[in-house]
Amino acid sequence: MKYSANSVWENSDSYDVAVIGAGHAGCEAALAAARLGLRTIIFTVSMDSVALMPCNPNIGGSSKGHLVREIDALGGEMGKVIDQAFIQSKMLNKSKGPAVHSLRAQADKDKYSRIMRETLENQENLDIKQTEIVNILTEDGRVTGVENFSGMIFPCKAVILCTGTYLKARCIYGEVSANTGPNGLQAANHLTDCLKNLGIRMYRFKTGTPARIDKRTVDFSKMEEQFGDERIVPFSFTTDPEDVQIDQVSCWLTYTTKETHQIIRDNLDRSPLFSGAIEGTGPRYCPSIEDKVVKFADKERHQVFIEPEGLHTNEMYIGGMSSSLPEDVQYAMYRSVPGLENVKIVRNAYAIEYDCIDARQLLPSLEFREISGLFSGGQFNGSSGYEEAAAQGLIAGINAARKLQGKEPVILDRSEAYIGVLIDDLVTKESKEPYRMMTSRAEYRLLLRQDNADQRLTKIGYEIGLIPEERYQRLLKKEELIEKEIIRLKSATVGTSEKVQNLLVSRNSTPLSSGSTLAELIRRPEISYKELETIDEGRPEMPEDLKNEVIEQIDISIKYEGYISRQKRQVEQFKKLEKKKIPEDIDYDKVKSLRIEAVQKLKEYRPVSIGQASRISGVSPADISVLLVYLGGK
Template identity: 65%
Template sequence: MNDFIGGDYDVIVVGAGHAGCEAALAPARLGFKTAIFTLNLDNIANMPCNPNIGGTAKGQLVREVDALGGQMGISADANFIQSKILNKAKGPAVYSLRAQIDRRAYSAYMKYVLEQQENLDLKQAEVTDILCEDGKIKGIRVHTGTVYSCKTLILTTGTYLKGCIIIGSSRISSGPDGLLPANKLSDSLENFGIELMRFKTGTPARINRRSIDFSKLIEQPGDDEIVPFSFMTGELKKDQVSCYMSHTTAETHRIIHENLHRAPLYSGDIKGVGPRYCPSIEDKIVRFADKESHQVFVEPMGIGTMEMYLLGVSTSMPEDVQMKIMQSLPGLENVSVMRPAYAIEYDCINSTQLRLSLEIKSIEGLFFAGQINGSSGYEEAAAQGLMAGINATMKLQNREPLILDRSQAYIGVLIDDLVTKGTNEPYRMMTSRAEYRLYLRQDNADLR
């Protein structure tokens, strides 16, 4: 029986997160026939963790993505609910724009951008196999058995590959936010000799705004002057929402210490390597035992929802312990939890198998971008997705790939670190990683 051929494309992108969106838009805008596949079209450009874009070093990445023709900055400007410049007390080299984003509005906006883009088809399906012939990519197979052929393939699978959500002793095969995982594609990659690793990340609980006593929190308003991410965005005027700050207490620390034996992170239930620069609350309490308190930021998830995000309280503790931890925070004594915090383990590749173009060395025409490369963060993903999309088109034209030097861009530092050094933990972009950070300012990305 012959395979049903669902379509023939120049570029296929697997995954429609922040990397996938940029990876698909770049070739489509350059005139190449492109398709993007996702497990759920209603979760395009989803923000399963903090609903914000930018921040230290990350704001620079977004500006660079924008200067190269990417979409993230434009979409952020259209859907932010609070805007701030961080590090104002320091020099302009480390000024970093950060925006709180309406999560659902951003996702819907990005979906519409993809839908109306010429040369781009959107497909809802689980990709189960990559198809190669004589060391070259030939296409993909989806869960229904349908085959799609392509000249280049970009994998931007995020945290979905054999995703496993962990809450206390509970382990559930799942992608982020309780979405379906992609359980078969990892095996296909391993069959072609691609080395996989197992990483872990986590996210805090989401709570109901009505259950918060704001009189005990410190208000954190946005800046009066709104600075856009995109160089193409004009003057912005918008009523902004506030974030709020609480803190851990001695009672918080006592609860965590008394329940460390129930923490999957310390009981050995979590095998994946977690992010050093975004530790769970239990990890913070253990690693920074001299600290009497840690900041907790209470941030809105959007305009049309009562959900609030607890930045700084990421955990995989059992639900009863999570509840005690949150009730020990000033202002959250009567908290109503809408979604519990969780850790998620997932497969990613050893990024030293890649070229600086983000094409894997062993299979011609196969590119990788985003968290599958061992990075973390929406902005890092978008930057890699854009570069993979550009270089896939360069490949199609038999042109040299676009490779940014460490002295030219934070994107250059990000990709160079991943490809030449590799990473044994989720990689986060920081200004300290860039030797030329005094020149790589967010305000000169377009000039660079």
């Protein structure tokens, strides 16, 4: 059969779910949908961009480590992959309380991407296609398919947009401006027009990355060596801790100098960030070195981390010095840093602009309010970071699948997960800059620790269908052991025997004047469960694969019991407002005593609950009281 040059060929293969973009969000979205039994296809402008790390070579970090563990607890992939691809690992903030402990791992970037790509390629129900999607097809407000650059149509029932930083991407340094995606990969230049035609509001955001340098030209003797943890904790709850006890690669710490800052100040007129050549808004919490020097003019130096990009490359990443300055200025600037005096640049630093959306157009399920079957996740939603992207992609993939299965969406609230905080912030608050997850954004962070992500979310992952039976039963056994042992510790007593007093003195703890329960001893900051071994004759035997996890939860539960109980009471009040649903057909103009601004904001955002309404800027506590009275009288 002959086809004319103007004909549009409809692919004979139809899909349930189409994912556009194969970055960290797209990978999680596609895997989730496919694993839930939906026939899925994932599109990428380049197979070389699958799970690419175009910026920092690490996974996790403060609050981001929480997200990775939550992704894993729900059945996602990021934690498993980084456990196989890391080259250094650290638990951050160990000197502080458990609420802010957070894993961070340096990655072998090529290995991470390769493992994730192999996972996609071998996933049942999942096809991968290198092509640029230029059009979302809809009919009567519902998604019906996608069209690529050559005019081929792929029929589908749901689409997940995970375009990252590729939409109309432009990389800039100095006077150089190239219409490419990250690392010189092809940009996606045509989809934006389709989205705007669908009525979707767009933003123009910016991010940036430092130069990559040749390891052979670095003088490490002038830097401080940064080691990984002696005992490594894996990200995934399914990873055997013994499998990640590897020989680690060092990172290095150095600092900018007064000379560095002067070079930058002398060349600000050549920086596109300050000349007006960059239109997009950049991330406040990950500023360029130009921004740091201007905004923190009183600081004589800034930290600079020299981090390996992998085991089989000499490229190193200059953490803390992202820039869009011209190439000659970059050389002068970097060479003014101790240890980099003779450095050679492999890849120039650059800023990148890209199109993204106003995420307030999304429901908490990450489906567009006005277009049935169209979902969105990742940096395209106005966030930043690999971990934030992966978390959104996972939820978007789950909910796209559940929509097609006729099931209710999975919506995690702010008291259940950092993922809940992340998505709630994106869909209810205006983001005028790329959104970054931080522990300070989580009101209930003592409950949302990285160590208990499995207890919070694995049951949900099991109910969804992403957690296998064996893993679920392991969790139930762990919870049973924790509960039984805490009950025993609260009733088991010790007296003032010589053995007990010697233990306390050896730990610089006040000796007992009368009997005490073991739980009361554990509440002391200097005493832990393991340290009671010599005086606790009733300690039960525990399975080796659960022992350390159980002990960690016992220590935290007992030491922070009062604070945890207080936060649980706060959550109960929070959930009352979350459960108070607002009817979809409510007419806010008829709600007497609502302020004009509140009416405008409520009509614009259409919150699904009183709790969500209370977090919308411009809606006051008095407005919420009015709404509660109105709904109570309906």
